[in-house]
Amino acid sequence: MKSNKKRLIVVVGPTAVGKTAMGIALAKHFKTEVVSADSRQFYKEMSIGTAKPDTTELATVKHHFIDSHTIEKEYSAGDFERDALSLLDTLFEKHDVVVMVGGSGLFVRAVCAGLDDLPKAPTVVRERLNSVFEREGLEPLQLRLKEVDPDYYSHADIQNPQRVIRALEVYEATGKPFSSYRVREIVERPFEIVTIGLNMERQKLYDRINLRVDMMLENGLVDEVRSLLPHRNKPALLTVGYAEIFDFIDGKITLEEAVSRIKQNSRRYAKRQITWFKKYGDTVWFDSEDWKGILSFLA
Missing domain, CATH: 1.10.20.140 (Histone, subunit A)
Structure with missing residues (x-):
């Protein structure tokens, strides 16, 4: 683990597992800043449905790529790779360690390994x-x-x-x-990358997901989605938590059905996130509450 290189600690895992809290705790411990790699938290118009860090959390440590863009302009993984690497160059001038947090596998991979040279379709x-x-x-x-x-x-x-x-x-x-x-060689970065995966007992994770969805509804998810109707065909809004509410607004399903589908689709997404991060990269997995184990590993 010891290296003269600067170090990027990447915190990944399924939705609702506690990545935000762990990222903040690590940033405080290392006296550094957090780079968000969540493909929807970039957009300032999308807050409730993306479970962004709240104002207290954002005030605890400095975060980057939260509310940094508008939904009116799409922001790709390639854009993020370019901008995040530029930001890391700046952050590493004053920090030996930077923390990156995110469950969007493609965006994490863009920074850690580079993107594949995919052809453009007509x-x-x-x-x-x-x-x-x-x-x-x-x-x-x-x-x-x-x-x-x-x-x-x-x-x-x-x-x-x-x-x-x-x-x-x-x-x-x-x-x-x-x-x-998607088989090209990994691009070597000029900093060390340590990827920590957070997980927990499956039923506990599902209970947390269900509770988070209920809280989103209480906090005004339906109104947030209504405000985004002019942009409903944007890729970021064709996702869990937004697509289902659009169906409710269109009268295709009841609100109860929409909530049930959000919970079900969020659980499915969590399983796929775990699969992704186990397949790509050298992720070392910990229980989301194993703070001592994570610090010991990083030491």
């Missing part, structure tokens, strides 16, 4: 797939992805239309599965 392909999604929903696209690229289907967040459509775009444009492009 606009007509994307429009056709989006048209299918709008007319028939996500299920037929999920089934198509399972057929043409079972490897990516097995660990991707298939509840995220953006991910599903992007993978199908690549296949439709090239005839090769999306997963075949």
Whole structure:
């Protein structure tokens, strides 16, 4: 573990496991700052449904990439890779350690290993797939992805239309599965990367997820989603917690059904997050409350 290099401590794991709290605790311990790698917390218009750190948490240690962008402009993993690496150069001038926190596997991987050189699909392909999604929903696209690229289907967040459509775009444009492009060599970074995965007993995690969803509703999730209706087709809003409430607003399902689906889809997403982080990188796993074990490991 000892190195003369600067060190990036990356805290990953499933939704609701306690990554925010652990990131803050580590940042306080090392007297440093936190870089968020959550693909939805960038957007200042999305707060309740993304479980952003609250004002007290944000005041405890300095956070970056929270409320840093507007939903009116898409912000890709490639954009984040560029901006986060530039920020890290600056932070490492005054800190030996920086903490990065996030459950968005692609964004974490962008900083830690670099992104794959994926081909761009013709606009007509994307429009056709989006048209299918709008007319028939996500299920037929999920089934198509399972057929043409079972490897990516097995660990991707298939509840995220953006991910599903992007993978199908690549296949439709090239005839090769999306997963075949995700095999390039890891880019060597000029800093040491230590990845800590947080987990807990499955039922306890599910209970935390259910409680978090209930709190989101109490805190005004429906009103937040209503305010985002003009932007509902943005990729960041085609995600768990927002897509279901849009269906409720459209009268397709009841609020009770929407809440039930958010909880179910959040649990599914948590399982896929764990799968992702176990497959990619050298993640060392700890119980989310094992503070002493984590500090001992980092020492």
